[in-house]
Amino acid sequence: MNNMLEIFGKFHFSELELKSRVPNSIFKEFKAVQRGEKELSISVAEVIANAAKNWATENGATHFTHWFQPLTDLTAEKHESFISISSDGNILSQFSGKELIKGESDTSSFPNGGLRSTFEARGYTAWDLSSPMFLRGPEKAKSLYIPTAFIGYNGEALDKKVPLLRSINAVTEQALRVKKALGDTQTSKIEVTLGVEQEYFLIEKEFWEKRQDLMLCGRTLFGSLPPKGQEMNDHYYGTLKEKVERFMAELDSELWQLGVMAKTKHNEVAPNQFELAIMFATANVAVDQNQLSMDVIKKVADRHGLAALLHEKPFSKVNGSGKHCNWSLATNLGENLFDPGDMSKDNLQFLVFLTAVIEAVDKYSHVLRVSTATPGNDHRLGGHEAPPAIISIFLGEQLQDILENIGKINTATHEQTMIELGAYNFPKIPKDVSDRNRTSPFAFTGNKFEYRIPGSSASPSTPTFIINTIVADVLRDYANVLEAVEDKSKVKQEIIKLVKERYNKHKKIIFNGNGYDGAWVEAAKERGLKNLRNTVEALPTYIEEETINLFERNKVLSRAELNSIFVVYTERYNKQLNIETSTAIRMARNEIYPAIMRYMNNIATSINSIREAIGVENEEMIEGDKKHLNKVLNAKIHLRTSLAELENDYAKAVSISDEYERAKFYHFNVVPRLAHLKEWADVLELLCEKTIWPFPVYEDLLFKL
Incomplete structure (x- = not known):
């Protein structure tokens, strides 16, 4: 210590x-x-x-x-x-x-x-x-x-910091106006606070160096699931392996020396997946510290003979990695504006700010969604380990009950309940005001909101400056309403009216159920909630007039700056898909295909040798071997066909001059071709002798450390 x-x-x-x-x-x-x-x-x-x-x-x-x-x-x-x-x-x-x-x-x-x-x-x-x-x-x-x-x-603005700093100014200014309209004369400053949880994978560096896809793309483009994965739930919070412990000890030490409050470390759900959580700081500092932490994770891993994978989905059909952004507002007097206190309906300040977030997320859910639209996140969202792309808010029954009944005569407080374990020698545990819903994209978790959609490799700046901006926009409206009340004795009445009206208008965004349930997609559609399923669908949000007006009104980004972001992120999508496609083609053509040809030749040679030894009259004894060879041959033909189709569509993609049209072609044509090529490569991996397979497989990557 x-x-x-x-x-x-x-x-x-x-x-x-x-x-x-x-x-x-x-x-x-x-x-x-x-x-x-x-x-x-x-x-x-x-x-x-x-x-x-x-x-x-x-x-x-x-x-x-x-x-x-x-x-x-x-x-x-x-x-x-x-x-x-x-x-x-x-x-x-x-x-x-x-x-x-x-x-x-x-x-x-x-x-x-x-x-x-x-x-x-x-x-x-x-x-x-x-x-x-x-x-x-x-x-x-x-x-x-x-x-x-x-x-x-x-x-x-050419970076992630400028819009973040502008958005902090916007939301703190409007929050301070609301505080003063509520009668607070003591608070002089409000800070945006942020706590970031960073997920990542570790694999042996020697395996990383033997796979072009990991080196160039950050994720595996080929790979079949091993017999055992994460279904036993034995990795989550499990005992740390010694090599990982040594890595984490050095990681903590280096971050602490840099003044980064590295607080929590543990095994995550997937094999060889881990998490680092850093204590809350002001949003600007928290973003800087997360960017610094990602770099330190990679460099410390390298010293230990490891490779750190920060991609959102480095392994197909295995839990991906996110970056949970825990967002709140706090005053210079140490008050958290999202602390419900005694849960009374008379805690009007809390209800005002809570309702403002509900309205902001409902009005601008598409803008919040585009903040997390990346090619890597497309592989992760909607899986059983990540929230769906449909934005909704989890509040919990207790909070929702208060908002549903705001303005009614009963103002009794909700006392904190205790959980009894039903065993001796254990203390009673205080129960939080809401459960945790890991399927919710935007969940209230006691005194903050946890945005769970951001991807592990992305900067937390973008989702944070968008949350700041949309909340600032609504708080400005609330401040205008409350400041217009001339008779200050009627402020409470006006607050209740405001909260009740806005909550009823925007409560469709609240969903406390299972976001993984397929029925939620249809239910959300009936509510009128948007479902921007992928990056290509989401990106145009940046240049919609409503979005431009929102950011210009709050002095966060100009029309030209938003158009720049749209162009940059569209180009990034195309470049990433270009790299992945060309890498997959090279691996299939230059590594997998030749290995399969050698394997088939080995089998054919063995069959002929056995036939010669046992005689033609005993041909039935090698029927199983011939069938296996035919399976490999059939899969090889499919692989070659899939490769040719991918090469053809890849050539078409790179010839499209308009960046967004190219992005659409990549998404609708090339990405399915990539998946089809992977499907046949994975079949061949399971049919082929392991020693002849040209690069490390999932068993090596996920279980050897």
Whole structure:
């Protein structure tokens, strides 16, 4: 414990560290800039830059980098040394305020959706004062990482951070208006809080290196299920294997040193699947920490001879990986706006904010859905381990009962019930106000909402800035209604009226049942809920007029920026499918097909040898062998036919110039061809001798660690 506490934050430039290294006046001005009360002056930036540089070099740093999050869902960094040369030729260690505040990058080399042309390359990285700096790298060669926003020459958002920061401003501003309209004169600031759960797989690195699909696509394009999978439920929360324990111990240590509050680790449902959960932080910091954690997971795994798979569905018909985003709002006084308290109908503040979320999700469910539309997530959503693509909210019976009866005379509180185990020597356990519904895409889980659809490889920024924006939009309306009440003695009456009216209008989004049940698809359709089943169906949502008006009204994204996102994500879909298709073709043509030919030749040679040894009169003794050879031959013919069909459609796809039309062709034509090719390859895997199969199979990938 002492060691854990000693190392925590060792490479994290905390505000406490900054305060100890700069004059009090500088620190106060820094905090005022953070609160949006002042502009950052170059003189203050110079002092802070020098303090950060001194701390960094004392801890072995030689370089600094502006760390940003382009639209790749990854992070980017360019490292500059602290070395400078003075006018008299002396070598100095220097880091200026200007270098801290602003960096420059080539915007045309990052996805920008047409916002920047190749000849319009200039873009800027701007220091994000709300997210702390940190150190990474080998001893005596570390770099100071400075979280930054990435913008174009004219201020266009080219990253994941800018819309997130804008959306935080929007929702906190409107939430504060509602708080004041409800009579709160003490709260001065509201924060968006976020807790992220990250799922991932680990496999032996040697197996990863032997499979082109894992190396290039992040998922297996071929592979039949082993005799034993996850049906015994023996991996979930099971004992950690020693190799995994060592990996997780180093992962925790590295994250703690970076100031990341890694809290929970455990085996997930599928074999070799695991989860890391990080404690709640402000949304901006939580997103940065999740992006950092994904990178650290991969690098630490590599040191242990492992490969970390962050793809949403690395193994067909095996549980996929998600990224659960637990979202809430909190005040500067430590109040959680989604804490139901005593569950009374008189807890009107809670009911107002709860109803606002219900309305926001119902009105803009399609916008919330598109935030998680990726090719990887298409393989995961709707499976037995992931929520369906239909957006609904789980509240639980107790909360729903209160909202159904809001405004009625009975205002009795709902006392917390206790669960008795029916055995001696066990305490009574307090029961939460709602159950957990793992089939629900958007579930209220006691004092927060858990959005379960986001995919494991994606940045949590996109779903978070969309939740912020849609809730801000509804809260603005609520604030307008409540601020218009002239007689303050009637505010309570107006609140009850507002909650009752909006809840009844939007309660169709609430579903407490089993989201995996096929009947829910039809029931949701009858309710009028949208079912955007895949990425291709969802992507146009970004450029619908309603969506553009929503984001422009809340000053989060402009029409041009939304069009850029649509173009970038459509191109990403096509590029991913292009890589997967060409990889599958190569593996089938250059690895599987030759292996099958060798195997058939071996069988045929063996049959002929046996026939020669036993004589033609005993031909019936090799009938079974001949039948097996015929099965392999038949499957091989189907494989070759499927491969030819895939190659033909792949050639058609790459010839389509319009990106969205190409995406539709990939989805409706190429993806089924890929599945058909996989089907016959998997049949052949089960018919073929394992030693001749050209790459590791699922038994190796899922059970050897």
